Amino acid sequence: MSITEIVLRLHANSYYFFAILLFIIGFHTMLTHNNLIKKVIGMNIMDMAIFLFFVAIGYVRGGRSPILEPGVNHAFINPLPSALILTGIVVAVSVTAYALSLIIKLYKHYGTIDAEEIMRIRGGGSL
């Protein structure tokens, strides 16, 4: 397939493409940062990526928000994914909150939120 086709397909699935990109960025963040908060952030980025993906499934090009007005008939976007994602976001938020609270506890214990620091303080660390 020629370059143009690739571009076209990317354009057609741009949402998915970027969702995956985001996912990877989030994962990378989560993977590489010692700072626990950054980890949590990375976690969120991943979640968001998935949400975006999900919503994108439901999106119809040129579709409107599914609010029914008499007489007007447009293409509507599929409301179900959005509805689900609302739930998803809630869940994500609660998880984040919980994770942050745990981090606070850790901070109370160690006075730092850097994993390496914590390891050093624990002393038992093998690195």
Added chain:
Amino acid sequence: MNFSQHLPALIVVVPLLFAFVMPLLARWRKQWCVPVTLGAIIFSFAAALQMAFQVMSTGPFSYYMGDWPPPWGIELGIDYLAAFAALTINGVGLLIIWFGSKDLLHELKPEVLGWYYTLYLLLMASMVGIVITNDIFNMFVFLEICAIASCGIISIKESRDCIEAAFKYLVLSVLGSGAFLLAVALLYMVTGHLNFTFMAEALPEAMVLYPNNLLVAMGLLVVGLGVKAALFPLHVWLPDAHSSAPSPSSAVLSALVIKVYAVAMIRLLYLVFPRELLGIAPVMEMILWMSTLAIIIGSMFAIVQDDIKKMLAYSSIAQIGYVFLGVGLMSESALVGGILHIFNHATMKSMLFLAAGAFIYGTGARKLSELKGIGHTMPIPTIAFCIGAFSMVGIPITSGFISKWYLALGALDVGRPFFTAVILISSLLNGIYYLPIVVNAFFSKPEEAVPAPKQLPREMLVPLALLSFGVILFGVYPSLILGIVYRAAQLLLGL
């Protein structure tokens, strides 16, 4: 309105409700916490029983939340597996929290006790939800609740180990659920449905159109749930989490939580994905090998542990391997063995963890070397531990033997004696790390004189006794539970 027809909803809702009542009670009527919690769980246990009978008598049935029929509404599908799992969860959970009601007093700060019950009830509710729901997104929600709750009951004991373990567990399980959600998205993308039944109908032609989506989804599902169920290479979080948590939490985590994910995986793989896809894609094969590794290596790790709870945690890794072995072999008796092992392992492992908890409660000893001669000072927990150990090794007349029997038979059914051998070898390894504890407990003297242990209250002894009785009972009369397991396996295999 007919009360009993709403049981499927109530079994989830009631614990959920009481979960949020609990903090208030804890503030004003501390002493009511325990009875209320027990009450709630007893209720859902009774409900589960009722459902089980209903299923056995009239076959699977489903319940539409708010009377919205699928595909619009959320459907709770009570099939044999669901009823069985719900029964297991509530039954074992009941005994565990009963034990915990006393054990927690010395493990937790008094002000957080109420919260513990909250989390516990949440956990119960979500687990039941996971097993009975027939809607994949609903399952996702329950998964998340379950994840948070289970992290909660670890981190509630505010030692730093617990918190770190909880954090690790949390992050990883969020990763897992992320993968799960992505899989959901992919499935929804190709089918446009979230309800298992409809998905299952839509998938076959979707498979032809978008095979990649399906495969990716399947991979994401297996890995995502595998993380939560601590399938071998993904088990890394488990030992810390299970060993650092307070004993009842460890018990419930090892005994139930990881099994619930296994159940979820079973239902998705067998009920949703088209059989021919399983035919071409070697997913079952991979599960098989992962579980084999889990069985062998988990036991090997367990051998070299010195901390009793860590050892038990590692052995859980091996045991979940049995369950997945049963799943992967795809033969009737193997599946029966796997599902049965969900129950048997729940009973044995909770018993072992509770016994360990009792030791810690009585003597504060966590190291195996400190448990010498404990058999004389704390007979009942030791005997319970002993029975659990035998059951782990698979000595006949204990329930562990029965599940081993079926797994081995299944392995032979599909003509792969190798896996039978695997099971036997791992039993040997179990023997190697369980029996010395029993032996030391009864036959060897502690090096230095140890102070007499605290006497265990009845609330802790009775659950242990009941569990050990159960292990023997289901070893001698497995038919009590086998019927429903058989039906479940046949339903899953579409026989």
Added chain:
Amino acid sequence: MQFLGSFLPVWIVMFPMVMTVVIYYVEQRSEKMRNALAVATSVVTFLSVLALYPGVMAGKIIEFELFQILPNLAVSFRVDILSFSLALLSSFIWMLVAIYSIDYMCKEHGCNRYYPVLIITLASCMGIFMAGDLFTLFVFFEMMSLISYVLVVHEETIEALRAGYKYLIMTIIGGLALFFGIIITFELGGSVSLSNPVPLISEPSTLAFFAFISFLIGFGMKAGMFPLHVWLPDAHPVAPSPASALLSGIMLKTGAYGLLRVIFHVYGIEFMQETGWTVILAVVAVITILLGSAVAITQDNLKRRLAYSSVGQMGYILLGISILNERALMGNIFHIFSHAFMKSTLFLAAGAIILKTGKKNIKDLGGIGRQMPFTMFAFTLAALSMIGIPPFNGFLSKWTLSLGAMDAGVPFYVLILLISSLLNGLYYLPIIIAAFFGEEQGEGHKHEFVKINEAPYKMLIPIAILAVSCLLFGLLPSNLPFDLSRVAAEYLLRGGF
């Protein structure tokens, strides 16, 4: 009545189990009661086994299915002539040992553990012999092995624990091997019941061979078969003497019993003859015989020497099983009897010596015969019987066994038997000679009058009964064990019906 008859096996197995609990509670109050109950239990068990005699001798096979554990997998009991003979033997010796224990254990610690374990082991042993299918057999087999562990480590010394650990691990290995075999049998035959008219496994296959090997490992482990015998010489000496008498006298035989069952009920004799898998057993048995007898010579610890000789003797039995003709079978079943009598006598006598003098090593036993003439006399009888001197029962079993080997046309086996008898002579005679004619160790020279210092009569009587029966069952025409083994051999060759 019919029901009673068929219920008797269950009673025989269950009664001791129940009594175990009773004893456990009684012993908190009075030791006398405990001992009395233990003896009473064993006696009652023996009598109830005896009560089976008429029915069994009439060729009736009592079958009783207690309950189904799984489809096609039940806990069931089945008494045929073979089960009966072994059950009779075991319960008899158990009875004597129980009596013996009263005085032997009175100085030991942990009697409150010893007696219940003794009785429940009896129960599980009965269970093994009366099992109606391989599964039940397996259940009781595991039960016995694990519980007898308690007997092994009773002393709780370091070496006891070490030996016990070895024993435990080997037992588990054996148990798992057994499990493997049983499950393959179940897979191939669809059932593991001993009472179905055709052998369970009909045509040879790799799986069947696996099963055979794992049965061999499982039961051979218990029977002290050659590469798996290592636990035996460690475990038997450290146990208290009555226990070792049972371990060597009875519990080893359960392995042989299992092999008999497997070969004749699971595979069937034609199968074995055409596949010739028993050759493996034969080879191993020969090695076992020579090894056991040879190593015994070098042991100085009396009980250890006895243990090694048990290894050798079990080799005879395995050999007999492997030959697969009537005389050989007869011989090996009768040797199960004889060895039980001889070895129990020897161990009990050794126990008496240890109790009285605390001498464990053979080099210290000089002149013990003048101090404990009675015990040593019994010891001598049993030892001669071991060597295979007519008219003791050891000779009779060896004779029948060898005739069987001759019928099978393998004089080589006979040669092995005779060589090992010579070796037996080499390690038993010095004990006796030293005991009666040797110098005292330490105190004085032999002409000084050694005052007789015998074990209490509660210990002497069992020893005496056993020793005498060694002689009688060798000498008497058509004695019970011999008839039993003859009938049993015919019965097995008929295919077990």
Added chain:
Amino acid sequence: MIFTSFLPVAAILVPWLGALAVFLAGYLSEKLRNLLAVLVALATCGIVLSLYPYVQAGTAVYRFADLMSFGLYFRVDFLSFVFAALFSLSWLFATIYATVYMKKEHAQNRFYLFLLLTFAHCLGVVLAGDLFSLFLFFELMTFSSYVLVIHRQTPGAIRAGNIAIYMGVAGGLALLMGIFIIFAGVGSLDLVPMLERILAAGINPLLVIPLFMVGFGIKMGMAPLHIWMPRAYEEGPSPINAISSAAMLKAGAYGMIRIMGMVFTPANPSVMPAGAEVIKHIGLAVIWFGIFTMVMGAALAILQHNAKRILAYSSVSQMGYILMCIGVAAFLGFEKGAIGFSGAMYHIINHSVFKAALFMVVGAVYLITLDVDISRVRGMMKKLPFLAIVFLISYVAIAGVPGGSGYASKAIMHRAIVYAYKYGGEFTSLWVAEKFYVLASAMTVVYFAKLFAGMFLGKMRKEHVSLNFRVSPLIKAILFLYSATILAVGFFPNFVLNRIVIPAGAGFSFDAYGFKALKEINFFLWYDLQEPLLVFALAAVMYLVLDHKRIFDWKAPEWLSIEYSFFLPTARFFFRTCCNFGTAFDTAINRTYLQSGKIATEMCKYITVFDSSVNKVYESSGGAARRLAEQAEKFDGVINEAYEKSGGVARKIADGAEQFDGVINEAYEKSGGVARMIADGAEQFDGVINEAYEKSGQMARQLADKTAELDSSLGEVYEQSGEHSRSLWERMRGSQSDWNIKNLNFDSLLIALTLGLFLIILLYYTRFN
């Protein structure tokens, strides 16, 4: 004809029960015990003799149905009767003798108990009707006689006893093997001629007979299996010596006769079954064994000094004669075998008489001097004339002087060997054998001369003079009886021959003609007299030579004795192979188990260690990656700094341009400034640029040493896993118990990898199959 009679059983039961009775009686009073013992012996003797009428007419049998499952079977024909009578008489005398002899010994109860038990078993051997029963009593005899042999319990006695019993057991087992083979082949163990059936069963006599020869040969002291005898005799009390040489050796001989002369002979001699000639060869071999035994025994006897040893060796050599005759019987077979047989029988009878007498004499001497070494005990003639006379008479007998009982038997035996040469196909070896026979007889004369001279002649040592030389009348009586018998037999040899020896041949498959020929022999003719004369001539010469050369007191070096040169090495070898090998093997297996166990555990530990170290790899790699990322951030920070700076420059340029079209004159005067601004703008810019460059250079460096770090950490992992193996436990506990957030990275990475793997495999499979 066949009578069923309980007498044989009684003959065994009476001494058996009697023994117990005596044993108990011993606790009451010694006299009673001794009396009882004698009575029991007497009674038994009576019972045995009362069998005479039966055996004259035929055989007396008694069968216990399935005693010992095989059934005991007693069958008394004339042969058995002769032996039984012989045994019971010698036992009777020995018992009486013992009552005197044993007075001072310890543990007499035991002695009498086993004396009578052995009696019973000994009778059992000869009364047994089939090989099974025979074997039974044979074994019992071995064990019960053991106690008698070691009666003194001196270390020497114990040693002798050990040799005796171990050889006995071994012999018994050899016997058993033979019995098995026969029974498996023929299906019956009866003592009847059945060579045909044996051969028909495809049993090779060359295989079986040696087994029996070993079994019985050990008992009858066949060289080279005799080694237990001298020791046992030297250590055993005299009555025991008497009976053992009079009876127990004969039991062996009996077995030999039964096997060679009966079982392995054709039931129907007229037709020789195929393959029967092998028996002939075996017979030849046996003859030579006999010759060897007699010569060697005699030779060794010459070298001994202890009277008992001399007698012991002489017994060996005398048994050699008997063995030779048995061999002749087998060799000549049906036609002429009778001579061999009767020679053997006759000599058995005689030997048991005079050898018993001799032992008793020596015993009597011992009772007085407590020493029988002829280098110390001498010159008893004056003090003990009676004993000397008895000794002389027996000497006459054993030397084969006409008039002594030995003469007749020796004559027959000599004829036997000559016939063997003449009718056996003129083998040169047999001619040589005959010469050896003569030689051996001569040596017999010599060593007895030596013994007599040593013990009775010469001058007594002074410490002996003071002893009390009283010989109890009982002993005298017995000895008198013995010597009377000797002389009687000596003067009327044919009586014994015709009344006892020849009837004993009944039931054997020998040509009746041969016996008839024997009946008419007149021993006192030149034909038979020449041999003794030759012997004596030879003996005289030999004696003088030896005496002159002092060879009598020549001690044979150890290597000469078979015991040291053959038996001990074999025994040692046997032991070594059995024990050492066995034990080594056993321990080896044991080790294997332990080791494999250890290895398994080690393996687990390794795996765990490896797991933890893999973490480290991932962690450090993660760290490296992270730093990389940081550097990247820095970099792009630098870049946009650079850009904005350059952006700023651009803006300034623009301002400059605006103002340009403004005031021209300002332009000119400000142009310099502008130019300056541009200049430093540009210079700033490139400053920025190369700052950026050097920053990226730094970064590259850092990257480099990160990678270095990574691979160093890898190395660290390896050497760690190396030294983990040293201190595994602590290390492992260390790395297990401390939880670290950092494996979080590793874990999530792991999950990602698993996922990736999963997807790859899935896609791969579905694509390509």
